[in-house]
Amino acid sequence: MNKLEELGWDYSVQDIEKQMIARVITVQKNSFRISDGNLEFIAHLSGKFLNEAIDSFDFPAVGDWVEVQKLSGERKAVIKRVLPRKSQFVRQAAGVKTEAQLVAANIDTVFIVNSMNNDLSIRRIERYILSTYESGATPVVVLTKKDECSLDKVTEIISQVEKVAIGVPIVAISSVTRDGIRDLLEFLPPKRTGALLGSSGVGKSTLVNVLLGKDVQHTKDVREDDSKGRHTTTYREMFLLPNGALLIDTPGMRELQLWEGESAIESTFQDVGLLVEGCRFIDCQHDTEPGCSIKEAIEAGKLSEDRFHSYIKLQRELAYEKRKQDQKAQLVEKNRWKRVFKDQKSKYKKRNIR
Structure with missing residues (x-):
């Protein structure tokens, strides 16, 4: 080979x-x-x-x-x-500028890493799943620090995640006891590329060390008061694992601001999308209209209000980002033509001087 x-x-x-x-x-x-x-x-x-x-x-x-x-x-x-990419994970760069940040490219699987402590965020998992589908890669949710939870707690957390990670594999692991590591490796076959994405302190770097069988990534403990982590990985790096798979470790991202995702939001919110299709009116606002499937599902306990509000919030955020990107594109194009005109004017002056 x-x-x-x-x-x-x-x-x-x-x-x-x-x-x-x-x-x-x-x-x-x-x-x-x-x-x-x-x-x-x-x-x-x-x-x-x-x-x-x-x-x-x-x-x-x-x-x-x-x-x-x-x-x-x-x-x-x-x-x-x-060379042309087959997939790319992109987010809105931190700060006030409207600018994309390319996190990693040519990934087959994105491992969305969350720890099973106070820092667990269902809403954050939704965002990562949306961005992963948009990237062209396949999402897998990895729940770390299994050894710190009771069996009932692990079961409860997995149940919560299953409600938003529809059709997405969920693997609960412990980097201390190695429980679940074999299950995780099933999603990391030889010659395929995975990327670990998630907040600081969720155990990405520790997991890299476990999968490599040696300490190559520096790690720190999380703060006990809020379970939030400290940045350890400061840049993105790809490792070749002993089984022949490739794995990218990335710095922790406290917030994942969306850059794009219009084409993936229905895949992420399949449950909400099906309910919307069942509404009596095509332009249903899911507020006071009769025959609203969304309202009926919430009242029946089949859909949580938080899940639906997250769907609406992400749609609005994507629309807002799209408007900002369009405005920036127009400004960039305007400035480009200004430079072209300035260069042409300068060349014209030089010819006349001669």
Whole structure:
């Protein structure tokens, strides 16, 4: 088997010489660590790449396949372009700017990691499932710290998660006792790529250490007063597991602001979508209208108000983000034409001076 295949490469996807292909293992600011399956290289972007890049999506992310030029005699390389992605997990970048942040690319499975303590958030799990479906990857919910809960508590938490993670596999594990680790590995077959996503302190880095069989990721205990974690992983990195699977560890995300998800919201809220279809009126606002399936389901205890309100909230958030993105796109286009006009004006002046 070719070494590139061990990194997850599929020759049916691209027609390019294998000597020029590498996968991004780590991203740290403007420096990239890449691998061709045999050797690792420190890489930087070519001047042409930087000149042609328009937005954050154009730049390499962990998991990306890239076309490179290896520098002979050195463990360095130049990244010439990013090859088309089969999936990409994107979120709204932290801060006030309307800007996308590409978390990881070419992922087969997103492991949505939550700990079974006071920091467990059903609403957060909904957001991650929505973003995972939108990314093109398959979601799996991983509930950690099973050893800290009674059997009844574990059963109760899984039941809560099942109500929002419809059709999504749920695996409860303990990195201390190794309970559930074998079940988790069933979702990490050789040559497939998974990514661990979740808040700080939920046990992502500890889980990486367990799956690797050695301590490679620094870990810290959570605060006892609120079960919230401290940041340990500071950058995204991909590891090759002993069974041949690839796993990306990511820094904790306290909030997951949505960037896109219109096409995935119905997959995430299948239960709500079916009820909406059952309403008597097509434009039902689920308020005072007669024959509203949503109201009937809530009154009958078949649908929680929290679940429905989350559905409405996420729809509004996506609509709001879409408007902001459209406004930004218009501004970017306007500024681009200003630069073009300014350059043309400058060239015209130079010709007249001559």
